[in-house]
Amino acid sequence: MLKKYPTTRYILRSGGWYFLTFLVAISVNFVLPRLGKANPVDIIIAKHGAGKTQHAIQVKEEGYLKEFGLVKLDPDGAIVRDADGKPVRSSLWSQYVSYLGMCLRGDLGTSFMNYPKKVSEIVIEAVAWDFALQLPAIILGWLLGNILGALAAYKRGVFDYLFFPLSLLVCSIPFFAFGMLLKYQFGIVWPIFPTTGGYASNIHYSFSWEFFSNASYYYFLPFMSIFPVLLGGYAIGMRSMGIYELGTDYIRYASYLGIKENRIISYVFRNAMLPQLTGVALNLGNMIGGALIAEIIFSYPGLGTTILKAIQGQDYTLIQGTALLVAIMIIAANFTVDIVIAIFDPRVKAGMAGA
Amino acid sequence: MPIFEVKDLRLHYLLRYGDKVHAVDGVSFSIEQGEVLGIAGESGCGKSTLVNGCMGLFIPPLCPTSGDVLVEGESLMNRTPKDIRENVLARKVSIIPQGAFNSLNPTRKIKNFAADLINSHEKGGDKKAIYKRLHDRFELLGMETDRVLNSYPIQLTAGERQRSVIGISTLLNPKLVIADEPTSALDVTTQKAVIKMIFDLLERKIFSTMIFITHELPLLRHVANRIGVMYAGQIVEMGTAEQIVFDPRHPYTKALMSSMLSAEPDQKQRKPVTIDGAPPNLVKTIAGCRFADRCKETREECKICKQEIRIVGERLVRCQYAA
Amino acid sequence: MQGYHVEKRGCGIKKCLKSIIRYKGLIKYSKVIYNNYIIMIKTDRLLNKPESNKKGKKMKEIKRYSVLFTACLCLVFPGCTKKKGGAVDITSFPREKTMYLAGVQWGDPTTFNPLDQNPSFPVWFPSNLMYEHLVIHNTLTNKIDPLLARLHSQTDSVISFVLNPAARWSDNTPLTSIDVKFSYEIGKRYEDAPYGYIWDYIDSITVDTIAEGEGKAERVNFYIGKEEDNPLAILDVMIQTVIMPSHIMEAKIKECNNDFSKLLQDKMDKDPVVSGPYTLYVYSNEKVVCKRRDDYWGVAVLYQNRLPKPEFIIHPIYKSNEHASIALQKGELDFSSDYMPRIWMKAKAGVRTWYSSAPYFVPAVIPMITINCTRYPLNDKAFRRAMAFAINYKNVNELAFDGYSPDVKPGIILPFGIEKAYYAEEDVQRHGPAYNPEMAKKLLADAGYTSVLDKEGKLDYMINWKGERIPTLYIKVPTGWSDFEAMVKLVTKDLRAAGIDVREGACDESLYYQSQMVGDFDLFMDTPAGTLSPSLPWSRFQSIMSARNWRPVGERMTENFGRYNNPEEPGYNTTVDSLLRIIPALSDEAEKIQAYRALNVIFMQDQPTLPLVYRPEYFFEFSIKGWTNFPTEENPYAPPQSPCFGAGRNILWEITLKK
C-alpha cells in the first residue's frame, strides 16, 4: 500500500526511528541521575538535618523515600523492612516502570528540592520566559542570517569583505563572554540598560502595556547576548552554501539565459535554505534550558538555572521531567524539519522514491 | 550580410596581481544565416572564453581588450550588462551549456523554470498562454511534454534533460545558438541521438545558425559546414569541413586529426598519436608561432616571426610553412 | 482567524499542555487544554496527501500551521502571567511606599505552609513578618523581648510566658493558648513535623490564667525535661517555633484526614490567616511581595499606634549574589544580607554597613575546618595542633574574606557581644595556637612525622616514625561556593608550606552534603551552629564536641561530624560531656564562666576543628538611596539583622524616606 505514497512512507520510517530515539532517551534520562553515588534524600536530610535527633531524621527520611517511590511498599502501603529494620530500596526496574507509567499519564511527579511543587508547575511557570527569549532570537537570527548570507555570497564585493570577518568574529566570541561584555559596557560603564531580572521589581505580571514595555526594556541585553551569535552562525552557513550554489551549472545557465537577477538570488536562497533548516531544528530543540548562561549573567527568569540546581542536587524527578521535555522538543523539531525537507525538496523526495 | 561577425576579438582575464591571461588573442570569423560553424581545439585553448565573448557576457575577471562582436550588425561591446541581459541573451544569442544534463534548477519544475525565462524577457502573459506555448515547443522535441513539463529535472532521464535544455535555450527563437560541447561525457549512442536531434531542429528551422564547439573533430564533419581549429587563443586554421578533416594543412590540425580515433572506414587501422607537451602559458605575449615548441616541422623562424593568417589552398592557415 | 476558537473552562484546574485529537468526520479537531482555556483548533488531515496537483495546496497548509503555532505561543505567554494569591488591583508598587530586601530567599518560592521543612520567605522560621513567635531574642542586648507573650519567670524546672491578651489573628479571632499548645504539640502528633525535637527538652506544657493589669491573661508554662535539663535549648526552640492559627490548621488536618504529607501539599498562599504585621500579597519566581496589615494587633500595644513605614516589602529573587550588589549600588535594593566582596568600594554608591570601617559587620558564627578525628594521622592531637599553628589567619581573612572578620582568637568563644563574658584572654594566651610555622614544624617533628620534599623543594609526602607513608589528606569543599573555596586554597597553601601533606578536595555539592554525617571525609569546610541563638556559645561546643548520641562511621550522626572524643575508646574525656550537660542548667554567672573556660581550654588542647574567620550569621548591608535611618554602630536602636528577622523588625518602624 505504501509503495504508492513515497512521502508518507518516508515520514513513517523516520518517525519510527525518532520514536525509538525518544524511548532510548527517556530511559537514559532515567538511569543517568541514578548512576551518581549521592542520592537526593541523603542530600535533603544532610541540608536540614543538623541538630535534630536520630529518630526525627529516621522518620523524615522514610517519609521522603515513600513519597518518591524509592522503597518497596507492601500492599497496604507500609514500608517493607529488611532484617535490621532498614527500608528495602525498590529495585531500579520497578522505579523505571512506575516512571514510565507517570510519563504516559503526563504527571511528572513532584520535585525533590522544591518539595511540594509539581515538576509540571515549575516548568510551566519558567518555560514561557525561555520561549520569549530564544524563539524570536532564533527565528530573527535565522531569517536575517540567511538573507545577509545570500547577499554576501552573491555580491562578493565590499559587503562580503566587511561582513564576513565581522560575523565570523561575533561567532567566535563565546556567548557568555559576549554577555559579560555587554553587561559591563551597557549596564555598568554606561548604565543605559538594566542588567538584572526579567522586568522591574516594582511591577508585577499583568497584561498591561506598561508591563510589556518594561519587560522589553529588560529584554534587550539578554536578547543581544544570544542574537548575534545565532545571526553570525546562520550567515556563515548560508554564505558557504550560497557560494557553493553559485558555482553550480544551473545558475550559470540561468545567467546565460538572461533571467532576472533577483530571480537568480531567489534560486540560490531557496536551494541553500533547506540544509540550513537542520541548524534551526537543533537550536529550537535546545530552547528549554538553552539560555542558561544568559539567565545567570542577567538573572533572567527561565528554566536553565532550575535545571542546573536540579542536577547539582540530584533531584531525580525534576531532571527526568525537564530532560523529557528537552527530548520531546529536539525530536519534534528534527522530525518536523525532516518532513518539511521531504515535502519541499524534490531531490530528497526523489531519493525517497528510489530508496 | 553575415548574421554574426567577430572582428579581431581580444579577451583577457584579470588575475590577482594585475597580470592578464590573453585567453582569446585576435579571433575573427563570420557566419551567414543557416550556416553551422564548428570550432575545435584542445581543452584550455580559449573555447569557452570565446563563448562568453560572443554572448557579450563580460563579467569580471573577463574583460575585452579590443575587437568587435556584431550580431546582425549590432555591436555587443561596451554595453551595460543589463542591456545585454535584456536584449541579447536568449533573444539574439543563446547557448546550450556544457554539462547540459545538470544545468536545470533541481528544485523547480521545468515549466516554472521556462516560465521564469519568458517572464524575464516578455512582459506578463498569464500562465495558461505560457504553458500552451511551452507545450507546442516541447512537442517539436518529441517528448511526452505533459509529464516532462510537470516534473523535476531529477525525475527525467539524461536525454530528456538534454532535450529540455535545448528546448528552453531556443524558446525565444534566437538568431544564433552556440552549442558548447553538447555531446561531451555522453556515451556514443546518446551522442548520435543528440546530433540527430540537432539536425532535425535545424531542418524545422527552430534555429538556423549555430556554432558547434567540441574537441571531437570527426564529429564536426557530420554537423558543421565550416570548421575553425583553435589553439592557444587563436584560430590556426579555418575552412570547409572536408578540407579540415581530410586535408589538414596546419601542423596542429594534422596532429589533432592523427590523435583522434575515428570510425571512418579508411582510418580504422591507424594507431592514434598523442601530441606531447602542453599549450603555452598565455600570460606573457608570445612572439612567434604558439605551436612552435610542440610542432613536428618546427624551424628557427617559427619561434621568432609573428605568424599571420593567410590563404593556403582556399583556407586560412596561420603557418608560413604550411604547403 | 477561522478554524480556531477558545472557550474558558472552570478556572482553577491547571493542566499541562495536553492535546487530545478528536475526529469529527474527516475534519480533525485537535483539542488543546491549556491552563484554564480549551482551544478547539480545526486542522484537516495533518498527514499530507500525496502530490495532489491542486494549486496553492502547500500555501494553505503553511498558513494553517502558522495559525496553530501563533495560537500556542500567545497562550503560553500568559501562562506565566496568571495571578497567584489574592486579586491584584494595583500592578505597580510606588517606590516611596516599598522596601526592597534580599538575601533570604534563593530559588523559586515553593510553599508558605509553616509546617513545611523549608518554607519560602516570609514564612521561613527566623522571620516573624507573617507568623510570629512567642518572644524575640534581641541579639544586641541579649534579652528576651516580648512579642506574642512576655517572659514571665524562669526557675530551674519551669519557664513561663504570659500571653498578650490583645493578640489577634488577621480574621479577628483572638490568639489564645490553644494556638500555642497546638503549635508545640503538633510535633508530638506527627513524627516529622518541623519542631518535633522540642519534646526531647520539655516534659509538658500547662496553661493557667493570672491577673494582668485590669483583666486576666493566660500564662503558658513549659516544664523542663528532667533527663536533658536544658533551658537554653528550650529558649532556642522558643524563638524559632511560629504560632499557627489552630482553628485554620485543625480544619485543614480534618480535610486531609490526618495525613501529614497531604497537609504539606497545601501551599497556604491564598489569603493566609496571620498574626504578624505583613501578609503575603503576591509572588512569582522573580519576587515575593508582602503587604502591610493596617489592622495588626501589635500597632497599639507594642509600637505606640505607629504603623510600619513601608506599605509593601518586596524580596526580589536573584540568580547570583552579584545582582544583589548591583541593585544595591543603583538604589533599586534597600537592604541585602548576602556576602558582598569589597564593600568599601561601594560606599560611594550609597552602600553602608553596621560598622563604617573594617570589619564592617558584627561577628556571630565561626566557619571552620572540621577534622575527622577517627582517621590516622588526624586522630593524633599533636598533628591537629601543628595544623592550627601552620595557618596564616590574617592572610585568610584579608584575601578570602575581604577583611570582614576581626582577628581570629584561638578557641571557639567569640571575644565580642554576648559571648564576651565567657572569653578569658589568659587561657587563650597559654593554650591557644597562633600563626607560627616554625612551631608547627617543631610539633610535627616531636610527634615523629617527617615531611619528604621533592627535588624542587616542594612538599611531596609525609612519613611517620615507623617510616610508613601517610596518605594525602583532602579538604572537601563544594565547587561554586567561592568564598569557602578561596579559604581552602589559602589554607592548603599554608599547610603545605609547613610540611603538612594536604590538598584541596573540591567536590560536587551533592557529594559534600552526603559525606558530612557519615564521616566519609578527611577534613571539610563548614560552619557548625550557624544560627545566632540564645544558647550560644553552648550550642557551638555542643555541635562540635558533644558525644551524646554517638554513631560509628558509616551511620548518620547529627552533630560532632568529626567524631571527636569517642566514648568507646580509652581516651574518652568525660569532663567534656558532663560540662555540656550542666552548662545550660547553670544560672549562676560565675559558674557558667568557669565551665565555659574549662571547655574552651579542652578545645584548644585537643583542637577537634580549625576555626578560620569570624563572620556574621547574615551580612547587614543597606543603601541610603531609598530609605535612611537604618541602625548602625552609632545608632543601635535595633540589632544588625534583616528587617524581617527577630528584633530586626523594629527597623521597619524607625526608617524614614529619603526625600
Added chain:
Amino acid sequence: MKLLVNLLKLPTFVFSVGLLLLTIFLALLGPFFYPIDVISKVGPPYMAPNAEHLLGTDNLGVDMVSLLIAGLRSSLYVGLFAGIIATAVGTFLGVYAGFKGGWIDDLINMVTNLFLVIPTFVVLILISASLTEGRSLELIGIIIGCTTWTWTTRSVRAQASSLKARDHIALARVNGAGTLKLAMLHILPYLLSYVFMVFIIQVATGVAMEATISMIGLGPFDTVSLGIILESAMNNDALNDGIWWAFIPATVLLTVIVFSLYTLNTSMETVFNPRLRK
C-alpha cells in the same frame, strides 16, 4: 603539496595560521619569557595593573598574566583533547554510516540524535558527581569529545554519501574491494582534507565548551583555565567594581583562539572542500 602551495597564497590562511601559532607560542614558550607562578600571592586582591604586573592580580592576589598563560595552556589542551576524540569518533561513524547506507545509516543517525538530546552539562555533572577525586582536564576533554561528535558525524556522513555515488568507488567495488578496504583506501584519503577542517572546528568547539562548562561551575578542579578565570571574575563581582583585567584579557584570548581556528577553517574551505572541487 600543490594544495599547500596555493593555500599559502590565500591572505586569510596566512593570517589565521599566524594568529594560531602566536597563541600556541604564547602558551608553550610563555613561561620562559615570563616567570609563571600560579600559587603565591604577589599583591593585594584585584590590584590594578602596574609596571611590574602588567595585568594586576586576581581575587587571591595571584599575578594575572601567569594565570592567563597557564589558563591558555590548559584550555588549548582540553580543546585539542576533545577535538581529537570528537573527530575520530565522528569520522569513523560518519564514513561508516554514509558509506553503508540502509538500516545501519539509520541506526547511527539515531545514535547521533540520541546524543543531541542529552545536553553536555547533564552528563558532566552526573559523571563528576560520582568521581571522588574530581574532574581533571582529561576527563573534561573526554566528556566534551563524547558529546560534540554528533556534528562531525552528520557532515562527514553527508560528504561520504555524496562521494559514494562518484564513479571511482563503483569501479573499485567492481573489482571486489571489501567495505572496510574500500572506505579506508578510497573514501578516507579523499575526505582527509575535509576531516582536517572538521577537526579544526571541533578544537574550537572544545575550547569554547570548556569555557562554558567552567562558567557553570563544572570546570576542572584545582587547575587554571580560561573558563575558571572568567568564572572567578563573575563570582567575585569583578564586573560592577570595574575590575576589567579580571575578565577582558581572558575573553580576548578565548576569542582569538576560536577566531583564528574559524578563519583557518573557512580559508581552507574554498580549496579543500571536495564538494566544491569537481
